[in-house]
Amino acid sequence: MxxxxxxxxxxxxxxxxxxxxxxxxxxxxxxxxxxxxxxxxxxxxxxxxxxxxxxxxxxxxxxxxxxxxxxxxxxxxxxxxxxxxxxxxxxxxxxxxxxxxxxxxxxxxxxxxxxxxxxxxxxxxxxxxxxxxxxxxxxxxxxxxxxxxxxxxxxxxxxxxxxxxxxxxxxxxxxxxxxxxxxxxxxxxxAPRSAPEKGIWSFGPLPVLGQTYHPETNTFSLTPAILPSGDELKQLGELLRLEPPTHSKRPLAITAA
Structure with a gap:
């Protein structure tokens, strides 16, 4: 090496x-x-x-x-x-x-x-x-x-x-x-702009979630190569405030492409 x-x-x-x-x-x-x-x-x-x-x-x-x-x-x-x-x-x-x-x-x-x-x-x-x-x-x-x-x-x-x-x-x-x-x-x-020190570290390139959002189904699609772990997805949802409003009848889903 x-x-x-x-x-x-x-x-x-x-x-x-x-x-x-x-x-x-x-x-x-x-x-x-x-x-x-x-x-x-x-x-x-x-x-x-x-x-x-x-x-x-x-x-x-x-x-x-x-x-x-x-x-x-x-x-x-x-x-x-x-x-x-x-x-x-x-x-x-x-x-x-x-x-x-x-x-x-x-x-x-x-x-x-x-x-x-x-x-x-x-x-x-x-x-x-x-x-x-x-x-x-x-x-x-x-x-x-x-x-x-x-x-x-x-x-x-x-x-x-x-x-x-x-x-x-x-x-x-x-x-x-x-x-x-x-x-x-x-x-x-x-990390969020309001708390840049409270971000998520991960291996590999930055996932571009915005390019894979489907408004008609309220879902994200991630390719397997950049798919985060379950814990990372949970943290990411909290950081980006991805939870739907309480009055929404349609849950937000994240799926692998």
């Missing part, structure tokens, strides 16, 4: 202007050591189609503190490293030459000889640039440090979070993506 992978995020025409007006950013975090704690990438000017390219290339560095809402300030230099390889941080805080074979399925290792507490951070590549993707929340002393980045992303919308900021809060209304067995994923998001 390639170390490069691509993500496309489609946002409905009614939704992305409302997100921008309300100050929401499209946020992406990367899983490292089983956690998400840095805004790997944020986008303020979201559009209908948002494309991202990632690559499993990393840099390791040490920082003095983990501070929510701030960007990590490196205490050491940033050293390029790949999965499976190892590097030593000596007693003076200087990194050695990176050594060992590249093994994508294994973590990389820091032999930490520095005697004072440090938080180790990881940069990864998005759109051909390095961004900080992770910082150890707890400081560590000398010893072996294993760092295991995964091809897994967390996607959501949030106000005020900027690229590189550290966070510890629980993210709401998000979608988790796993690129372990694929190099290309497309997801879509739709």
């Amino acid at each position: 390639s170390s490069q992978y691509r993500l496309t995020i489609l946002i409905s025409d009614d939704t992305f202007p409302a997100l921008k007006k309300a100050g929401y950013r499209l946020c992406i975090a990367k899983e490292v050591n089983g956690k998400y704690d840095v805004a790997f990438q944020t986008v303020k000017e979201v559009a209908y189609q948002n494309d991202f390219e990632f690559e499993e290339r990393f840099r390791i560095f040490g920082t003095r503190k983990f501070e929510v809402g701030e960007n990590a300030q490196p205490f050491t230099r940033r050293v390029p490293i790949l999965s499976g390889r190892e590097v030593t941080l000596d007693v003076d805080g200087a990194f050695s030459v990176v050594s060992g074979p590249v093994v994508p399925s294994k973590p990389f290792t820091v032999h930490n000889q520095y005697a004072y507490p440090l938080h180790f951070g990881v940069d990864a590549v998005v759109d051909n640039d390095y961004n900080t993707a992770f910082v150890h929340e707890m400081a560590v002393l000398s010893g072996e440090i294993f760092v295991a980045p995964k091809k897994k992303l967390l996607i959501w919308f949030e106000q005020g979070l900027e690229t590189g900021m550290m966070f510890t809060h629980t993210v709401s209304n998000s979608i988790r993506l796993d690129f372990t067995e694929t190099n290309d994923i497309t997801i879509s998001y739709t």
